[in-house]
Amino acid sequence: MAMTQMNLDMTLADEIIHRALREDMPMGDLTTDSTIPEQQEGSARIVAKEDGVVAGLPVFMRTFTLLDPRASFNLLVEEGDFVRKGTVLMTFGGNARALLKGERTALNLLQRMSGIATMTHLFVEALSGTETKIVDTRKTAPGLRYLDKYAVRAGGGTNHRYCLSDGVLIKDNHIKACGSITEAVKKARAVAPHTIRIEVEAESMEMVKEALEAGADIIMLDNMTNQQMADAVAFVAGRALTEASGNVTIERAAAIGGTGVNLVSSGALTHSVKAMDISMRFD
Amino acid sequence: MAMTQMNLDMTLADEIIHRALREDMPMGDLTTDSTIPEQQEGSARIVAKEDGVVAGLPVFMRTFTLLDPRASFNLLVEEGDFVRKGTVLMTFGGNARALLKGERTALNLLQRMSGIATMTHLFVEALSGTETKIVDTRKTAPGLRYLDKYAVRAGGGTNHRYCLSDGVLIKDNHIKACGSITEAVKKARAVAPHTIRIEVEAESMEMVKEALEAGADIIMLDNMTNQQMADAVAFVAGRALTEASGNVTIERAAAIGGTGVNLVSSGALTHSVKAMDISMRFD
Amino acid sequence: MAMTQMNLDMTLADEIIHRALREDMPMGDLTTDSTIPEQQEGSARIVAKEDGVVAGLPVFMRTFTLLDPRASFNLLVEEGDFVRKGTVLMTFGGNARALLKGERTALNLLQRMSGIATMTHLFVEALSGTETKIVDTRKTAPGLRYLDKYAVRAGGGTNHRYCLSDGVLIKDNHIKACGSITEAVKKARAVAPHTIRIEVEAESMEMVKEALEAGADIIMLDNMTNQQMADAVAFVAGRALTEASGNVTIERAAAIGGTGVNLVSSGALTHSVKAMDISMRFD
Amino acid sequence: MAMTQMNLDMTLADEIIHRALREDMPMGDLTTDSTIPEQQEGSARIVAKEDGVVAGLPVFMRTFTLLDPRASFNLLVEEGDFVRKGTVLMTFGGNARALLKGERTALNLLQRMSGIATMTHLFVEALSGTETKIVDTRKTAPGLRYLDKYAVRAGGGTNHRYCLSDGVLIKDNHIKACGSITEAVKKARAVAPHTIRIEVEAESMEMVKEALEAGADIIMLDNMTNQQMADAVAFVAGRALTEASGNVTIERAAAIGGTGVNLVSSGALTHSVKAMDISMRFD
């Protein structure tokens, strides 16, 4: 999958990379600065040490470019590719100090992002043959949401709202405060830009019905059984988007897809990431 | 374990919390601001939905205090406590909007930190009966290192160097550039503050010997078998600290501890965190 | 209209106020610091010097509170009220230096915001009796978008998308690059969160039809005559939202509303603001 | 008029442009990133849609250069030129995504700045034949003062003090607190750098006399009739600079100039800007 389609805005990535480098080197690298000659050049390769979907290559490269603008890279796979253990992802070279200083930060980012993309890919595969899409949540690592959500796209998933400011998701407490779903939807609609869809969290068919009548654009089917979801999807019948949420696992994904629900969201995609094992080997 | 002993500097935590809140609410919370009356009060409880070590309670509370300075909390467990599924960790109250706006950010932090503390705790238990300590690495989520490393302490572990600026760890490439371990240690010593210990990564007994002779304060035993480590520890005989690194798992921990090594470091503590399942329930 | 309903997030306002104060006082106020005793108290009143809708009172007050946390205010009108020339909007008091230092910054904000609200109010009145709503655009003063858009709400208008990141508006160039409206909508849908509606700019009935078939949620009727708009609205028949754009003036507003279009957007609301004449009089 | 003489420091402009771009694209441009190929090139022209003085061309160009460092521009007019409706101001080209992403921000800045320059130019023309100069005030859009004041210079005006830190302007309240103009001037002089002139606001001939005796370098003639101003100017007789302030309109400008006053200041130059109508047309 070409990077273009995944929309990685490097100015946002840069902010995260800068912060990470500063966190790791508030006052330089004591070891490298004292042992490696300033002008020494070096080269290295990146190798997958397990199977997975690679995400974050532009971020990885950018980390080194920020430390050495003349660093050069030879990419051997594409962003979003599924690679086998042992695959060399890229070879690259540049100032040896820069390579050593950036190694940990670049790998921390690449491994996390590839871990997210790999998990997303597993969901995409589990849902293959259905129309259901896997989407993420706001359960991301604080400060890394932009990259976490990008990695979900790189793995073949799509994104839910980015944050509290660009989407409306009416839950229990909002409904309680307004007295009814109808009133809550009305109040949100009055203030939210018309460019934003309104989603309502429903825990029962009753609530699904009320949400639909209230004009919800999206209905979240929260913690329902597969049967309940199938019933709800049938009832909604395309008049709103439906989203499955709660107790979503790879194992259950196919069955959820079978209910015809439009979207299934999983917090685990980003809150419990298993870093993909990728190593950097100096030549 | 009392929070005091874990040294949580809130000004550093604040920076992370502020960034997370801003990330989640660059322009307010469309849903909450339109459906919840501005002055409404609310209360909630935090419940562990699985067993684990709780870490991040001060960070959790601070998130809400930043949104509502008058929020009040009733802590029912202590930071660092091992709790059972179902335990209510705290009850708290404050402005209802603040509670809804802060929920996701506060939970994202608490769940990650508790996940780290819980995993650390498993290592501490596996190493019980030995003198070996579990330490972390620099494989943390970019931007969250301070909290990640704090969570390791909360789980009973200790910290390795914070970053490249406050420790010296001489690896392959540094040695190669200097010609020998001896020369690398000498060069690092000439520049590093005298308050900092010098660590050398050794992959063989040969290297352990040279590092010791070169005056290394700490010797990392990298990717060695248990037997190799035991031999190295015996050879070093307290003349330097020894640290086991590479292929460290909970399963192997006891055996590693049995070698008498002083420290064992694990990247997985922070690079592959499984968020602890903790929920916030509104009353 | 109560402030609550207008959703003013003060942390965002604070950032703008801080920047403004810093811009006006990079090194203190030479005049005030040298002539006014440090502990002197003062009081003042705010008076409308022309008719208009008041917006920005919380921002006005906050400016002084940042300079003197003990400043106190007696509000005599509500945010969003239409007031007559001569009306005293509030009386307030605090440290005299703070009052003098904050005066210009506070008035600059209040006058601009009230100017926007007043102009919006004129559109709301012109559209009364129709179902059409007045919405703003991204033609705001750089750095002030949050307050500019809030002022539109205070004046009775609603907001279009906040920025390029939280809405999709497909224009000429996007269509050209994709080959067709259908393809452009498809590509945007594949990447945009499902929580976001897709808007297409149409300059002819032909384009309106294609946009509708492509699944656009909102169709912008760009630079059309009233008759063309009426035809388009009739054709769309509620299957998408319609938005009138281009050559929108107060004078023409009623006629546009008469076409049944859902929304009418005006850049002039925020790009050519006439500051409302409001003065601060010290007692 | 050559840009050089107007002293535009681009590092200050950059800060404003960066903020504006970030405000408009906190997470990229959903539409453009999904519909326009990453490497596509584009070109466009800028056209004046009404008569006016152009200001902000360097800022306009810089916006695109920040998004695409290889963007190239062909300027057809000079900064500060008075142009007729229909004039093509420049043609330029670069990455198509960059052109689309920067369009709104670049135009928002150019239109505001040209609006300010145009209004200033009207005052300059109205004052032609007199020695009186038009100057601005601190009634600028918060956060945009540097560009607002630059635009005044581009329109042929000159600047009053930039802020409270680099000028002394003694008003009513300062005088009251000190007991007399004489005392206020003395106190300000004791603290202000000797490189800064001291201005006193006078509302009567009485005050003009006292200010002059107190050693004021500049006397503001506040809300005076033309006759009062003429009398004051005659009295001052070059011993201080005189500045007309209050109720300053284009219509009244010639008459004010006729009083011989040195400077006339107008808040409307920057607080009630009518954006100049300028459009960007893609080829």
Place this chain on the structure above:
Amino acid sequence: MAMTQMNLDMTLADEIIHRALREDMPMGDLTTDSTIPEQQEGSARIVAKEDGVVAGLPVFMRTFTLLDPRASFNLLVEEGDFVRKGTVLMTFGGNARALLKGERTALNLLQRMSGIATMTHLFVEALSGTETKIVDTRKTAPGLRYLDKYAVRAGGGTNHRYCLSDGVLIKDNHIKACGSITEAVKKARAVAPHTIRIEVEAESMEMVKEALEAGADIIMLDNMTNQQMADAVAFVAGRALTEASGNVTIERAAAIGGTGVNLVSSGALTHSVKAMDISMRFD
């Protein structure tokens, strides 16, 4: 001398203090956090260990208040006081950790500022009996200019321009580029706000004459002998301010004052500060 008259804007001081604390504690205080109980209270006194003028007391106190908002202080001297060795400047108390963490930062600031004030005071005394004032330069410690210049005022001196943006000082190179002093003054006058005086650096009587004719408001007598300065002052005869610069020492100060020059500027006041010896003693 009361602090009021010295105009210390704490928001500017705060920025410097915050930066200093962050510099000294990027990740907390390892020693204090591990050895001092979190709730322990402490108290201390500040003692002058040599004679000097005290400056920076508000900055000193603020450092601790930022670390412990409940810290309380008992000031025993006033800002700007000349104190004898052994004088207790203040007693104060607060959280023991805060006292230990802030000690170094607070003292670094207080000692530098008092060192500057003390040196300034020596010049003031040397110039007593003359009308000449001692002023500072832009030769300050980068990042500390605001406090450095405040300390000069606390010591009885006055300030030259704050920076390149709020004053005009025409030197050799500016004159050369313009062809003549007359032309340089004219060009600067055309662009500088009318609230700012224009200073010209003159190295000979020739240049003094030309500067005066060109309308300079201030003439810097650069590296002149006392006799040359006396001649220049006599020639200028009050038509402009005169400022002595170059080779200014305490020893020579009285003689310079004797020439009748209005101001004498010394870079050494701030570029070669001898920290005043002040200690903090815990009770």
Place this chain on the structure above:
Amino acid sequence: MAMTQMNLDMTLADEIIHRALREDMPMGDLTTDSTIPEQQEGSARIVAKEDGVVAGLPVFMRTFTLLDPRASFNLLVEEGDFVRKGTVLMTFGGNARALLKGERTALNLLQRMSGIATMTHLFVEALSGTETKIVDTRKTAPGLRYLDKYAVRAGGGTNHRYCLSDGVLIKDNHIKACGSITEAVKKARAVAPHTIRIEVEAESMEMVKEALEAGADIIMLDNMTNQQMADAVAFVAGRALTEASGNVTIERAAAIGGTGVNLVSSGALTHSVKAMDISMRFD
């Protein structure tokens, strides 16, 4: 001495330089921008006006490069060289405005840093013939610690801990709070990374003994006589590093070195800097 060995991380220097330039030019350079043509080129030389050790050349050059990326430099001495009065340190050229705007900031940094290096060099010479090293303290100019400590290295000294976060120094108050040195060391050891040495401040032989037994890695001999230090060093006998502190002067340095102490620390290196006299002469 080659710059490489001194480890100057330019990203940290950049932050300080940027801040300094912004401090000196918040709104451009009124004089230079109005009198020097925008495209004019210039050249200059840097000359030592007294003997000393030069430090800060990269920082000096960087200041101009930030203002004019095409500026070019011809270095005639090396960083850390001892130079005689009259030596030309470098010649360089670039945009004339950039040269004039950067002059003061660049010199302020170079002169301070060279002043520190020169003083450090005097200590190094005084200690020659002994094994004792001169080290700095945390008594640096707030905000300039990184450059202050770099300058110490450039002068031949070595650095103590950078800040409170990367070293442990147990003093009186920490000991008191813990009840004993032993307990304090134990508590610090439990929390500090194992990569950090623990230092204890001792004022008597009694304390030296306890510190040694407690396992201190470094013992500070505080305010001891030469004889007391010699006794302490003899007692410690290499089991810990020893550091002399208090009343350290150039005059006393040789005698202190004679005691065999490992390190001697001096606050005066950085708290009472005499700027080295260096001038910039335009060609």
